[in-house]
Amino acid sequence: MSSDITPKIDPTPDSEKQDLKDRINKAVTTQKRPTVTVLSSLLSIEDELGYIPDEAISIVAEYNNSTINEVWGVASFYPNFRFDPPSKNTVEVCWGPSCHLVGATDVIKAVLDELELDGEGDTIDKIATFKFNTCLGACPQAPVMSINHRMYGKISAKQAKSHILELRKNINGSDK
Amino acid sequence: MSSYETLKELAESRWSELTKGSAPWIKIGMSMCCGQASGAYETLGEIKEVLNSLSIEANVSEVGCLGICYASPVVDILLPNKHRAVYGNVTPDLVHDLVDRCLVKGKIPKKNLLGVENLGTNNLQGLPDFNELPQIKLQNRIALRNAGHIDPKDIYQYIARGGYLGLNRALTDLKPEDVIEEIKSSGLRGRGGAAFPTGVKWSFMTRGEKPKYILCNCEEGDPGAFNDKSILESDPYTTIEGMAIAAYATGSTNGIIFIRHGHDGPIDATEDAIKQAYEVGLLGKNILGSDFSFDLEVSLTGESYVAGEETALMEAVEGKRSMPRARPPFPAAYGVWGRPSTINNVKSLSYAPSILEHGSDWFSSIGVNKSTGTAIICLSGNIKYPGLYEVPMGLTIGDVIDNIGGGVPNGRKLKMLQTGGPLGGVLSSDSLEIRLDFDEMREAGAILGSGGIIVADDRTCAVDLTRVLVAFCQFESCGKCFPCRLGTTNLLEIVERMSSNKARLGDVELMKQIGQTMQAGSLCGHGQLGFNPIESAMKHFKEDWSACVDEGKCLTGSCNKPHFTPINTRPFAEAPIKNTVPIQIANQVGEKNE
Numbered sequence: 001m002s003s004d005i006t007p008k009i010d011p012t013p014d015s016e017k018q019d020l021k022d023r024i025n026k027a028v029t030t031q032k033r034p035t036v037t038v039l040s041s042l043l044s045i046e047d048e049l050g051y052i053p054d055e056a057i058s059i060v061a062e063y064n065n066s067t068i069n070e071v072w073g074v075a076s077f078y079p080n081f082r083f084d085p086p087s088k089n090t091v092e093v094c095w096g097p098s099c100h101l102v103g104a105t106d107v108i109k110a111v112l113d114e115l116e117l118d119g120e121g122d123t124i125d126k127i128a129t130f131k132f133n134t135c136l137g138a139c140p141q142a143p144v145m146s147i148n149h150r151m152y153g154k155i156s157a158k159q160a161k162s163h164i165l166e167l168r169k170n171i172n173g174s175d176k
Numbered sequence: 177m178s179s180y181e182t183l184k185e186l187a188e189s190r191w192s193e194l195t196k197g198s199a200p201w202i203k204i205g206m207s208m209c210c211g212q213a214s215g216a217y218e219t220l221g222e223i224k225e226v227l228n229s230l231s232i233e234a235n236v237s238e239v240g241c242l243g244i245c246y247a248s249p250v251v252d253i254l255l256p257n258k259h260r261a262v263y264g265n266v267t268p269d270l271v272h273d274l275v276d277r278c279l280v281k282g283k284i285p286k287k288n289l290l291g292v293e294n295l296g297t298n299n300l301q302g303l304p305d306f307n308e309l310p311q312i313k314l315q316n317r318i319a320l321r322n323a324g325h326i327d328p329k330d331i332y333q334y335i336a337r338g339g340y341l342g343l344n345r346a347l348t349d350l351k352p353e354d355v356i357e358e359i360k361s362s363g364l365r366g367r368g369g370a371a372f373p374t375g376v377k378w379s380f381m382t383r384g385e386k387p388k389y390i391l392c393n394c395e396e397g398d399p400g401a402f403n404d405k406s407i408l409e410s411d412p413y414t415t416i417e418g419m420a421i422a423a424y425a426t427g428s429t430n431g432i433i434f435i436r437h438g439h440d441g442p443i444d445a446t447e448d449a450i451k452q453a454y455e456v457g458l459l460g461k462n463i464l465g466s467d468f469s470f471d472l473e474v475s476l477t478g479e480s481y482v483a484g485e486e487t488a489l490m491e492a493v494e495g496k497r498s499m500p501r502a503r504p505p506f507p508a509a510y511g512v513w514g515r516p517s518t519i520n521n522v523k524s525l526s527y528a529p530s531i532l533e534h535g536s537d538w539f540s541s542i543g544v545n546k547s548t549g550t551a552i553i554c555l556s557g558n559i560k561y562p563g564l565y566e567v568p569m570g571l572t573i574g575d576v577i578d579n580i581g582g583g584v585p586n587g588r589k590l591k592m593l594q595t596g597g598p599l600g601g602v603l604s605s606d607s608l609e610i611r612l613d614f615d616e617m618r619e620a621g622a623i624l625g626s627g628g629i630i631v632a633d634d635r636t637c638a639v640d641l642t643r644v645l646v647a648f649c650q651f652e653s654c655g656k657c658f659p660c661r662l663g664t665t666n667l668l669e670i671v672e673r674m675s676s677n678k679a680r681l682g683d684v685e686l687m688k689q690i691g692q693t694m695q696a697g698s699l700c701g702h703g704q705l706g707f708n709p710i711e712s713a714m715k716h717f718k719e720d721w722s723a724c725v726d727e728g729k730c731l732t733g734s735c736n737k738p739h740f741t742p743i744n745t746r747p748f749a750e751a752p753i754k755n756t757v758p759i760q761i762a763n764q765v766g767e768k769n770e
């Protein structure tokens with residue numbers, strides 16, 4: 001993901017653009033935590049939309065009395081932000097030392113093979129986004145993977161594969 | 177404003193309803209570190225369904241972590257005035273039988289039983305005593321005293337178990353200076369890694385004008401450590417009370433608990449707990465009827481390991497890139513938004529309530545030498561019983577690994593230990609006699625740090641594990657100081673070469689040079705300690721390195737497996753060209769947020 005942060009330029013109809021702007025504005029102005037900063041605004045948009053659209057940068061800058069450069073600086077710094085719409089599912093596998101020692105490498109390989117990827121990124125059919133995670137915080141259950149933030153512990157390469165297959169099945173219905 | 181006595185009365189009556197009433201109390205461990213990943217949600221759903229279908233009246237609570245993560249999902253069944261039975265590895269298919277036999281037939285089935293505790297019955301012969309399990313018996317839970325015992329969504333359960341006695345004592349009997357003295361004489365040292373005396377840190381804050389800030393650090397990006405998140409998830413009140421005590425002692429008006437975005441368990445639990453504390457008058461204006469006021473909130477950061485460094489954390493709170501600041505000025509003079517601030521780790525703050533409740537002598541009697549109190553150990557890796565164990569300082573590493581952790585499984589031998597987070601360094605198997613003591617561990621070339629102990633067996637190659645640790649350091653470098661930004665990247669390149677048997681002549685020398693530069697030229701511990709994993713691994717596992725580097729043949733073969741190393745592009749990331757408008761002011765009017 002982080003290797004390609006250039007936003008995709010696509011001809012979005014005006015009505016959809018307005019809709020997107022409204023959603024960004026709402027996310028920025030209705031933050032539930034009292035301290036509002038550039039970072040908190042960006043996180044709020046990420047929670048709402050799953051990514052940081054182009055339009056969001058200037059809205060965040062304006063709302064926080066900041067500059068576009070500063071907002072980009074923060075957004076490009078934290079690897080959890082992405083700049084194009086995410087795939088339907090997020091698959092994360094932990095590669096931290098605890099998981100590494102008990103077989104995370106095999107799990108990563110199985111998942112990447114199944115998703116036909118060779119590293120972080122989106123599958124061609126936009127079914128899943130694959131991410132490495134430095135620690136999912138469930139070390140006693142290592143190796144750990146998470147699908148859409150639901151964690152699965154003590155996972156084998158085979159189980160990981162079947163989780164991905166299931167994901168495919170749920171999305172594609174019966175045709176795959 | 178409610179007084180402490182009225183709160184306590186209400187709490188105790190609720191507690192006795194749960195523990196002395198007629199309905200059984202079923203507790204399921206749902207914390208992030210074990211419950212969720214092991215399928216506790218399914219177990220919980222099944223339990224509710226079965227109770228419904230058998231029309232059994234029972235109190236069901238989602239609780240935190242008992243520490244015995246290896247056995248999760250853990251189901252703890254309490255029958256008032258009779259017994260408490262704790263079951264491990266309760267998968268949904270076992271639930272129906274378990275509920276039926278425990279609650280309908282009144283039996284204690286032995287299948288999956290970890291142990292029982294007698295609460296007034298006399299027919300528990302032949303059943304294992306839960307409190308005699310080595311994993312429970314060898315623990316001395318202070319910061320985690322309520323974890324797994326109370327519902328983190330009910331502040332009254334915390335109060336019923338002695339919560340807020342400490343703050344109440346501070347507000348009614350002690351002056352702020354006395355509180356600092358009490359913490360100083362307890363010998364409490366910061367649990368975040370640096371082991372700086374907490375009381376001394378607080379005393380720096382007594383000067384300076386309000387508003388002053390108390391920050392609580394739960395960034396905890398260390399792989400292999402999950403204790404801060406577990407405390408907040410299992411018992412957020414102890415941290416909140418600890419912060420209120422710290423605020424009273426230092427004259428602070430505001431507090432911020434800082435958690436990584438995406439760790440929803442601790443975030444939700446903490447925010448809910450703060451809301452409840454406000455509702456009953458334990459936060460906000462005139463706490464417990466005194467003239468002490470304190471406001472507390474949660475702030476989130478993006479994924480960044482360096483945000484756990486104290487000044488980087490302040491930058492993140494202000495919404496900027498989490499990069500460390502140059503010191504001086506120190507946080508006590510110029511902290512978050514330029515205000516006097518002090519930062520403590522979740523664990524350090526969580527000890528404060530107990531220290532004020534039982535006195536500093538009690539706390540300093542636990543532990544060894546200058547390391548008082550307990551160590552909260554996260555045990556993971558190649559170990560039979562991984563989990564979260566709070567043990568007295570002074571226990572040896574061998575005790576923790578063999579007696580609590582059950583040793584290395586599958587007849588394998590212990591080879592390596594990785595302590596105190598990825599920068600802490602590795603130890604060899606002859607270090608089992610080292611005691612859990614900040615200074616003793618530092619002398620041995622490791623740190624207790626965040627309390628993570630990762631165990632590696634003899635299938636592991638030191639070079640391979642080092643590669644993962646260096647990759648982590650590279651991935652998480654914030655990029656501010658070039659010795660760290662470029663140094664970690666170069667180190668990773670070299671270790672990658674070594675672990676694929678393509679080492680070049682002079683690589684070892686080059687690594688040492690880079691390591692020295694990083695140590696000398698980095699602002700924070702990330703760069704200063706970044707060479708630690710390599711240095712310690714080379715010291716303890718010479719044969720592994722010489723095999724991989726000189727002979728080009730890995731001893732265990734683990735280097736030769738295909739591996740994936742995510743590369744950090746953060747230091748090199750640029751905004752897309754079309755957005756890089758030089759100094760474009762979005763809003764011409766108005767001042768910057770200060």
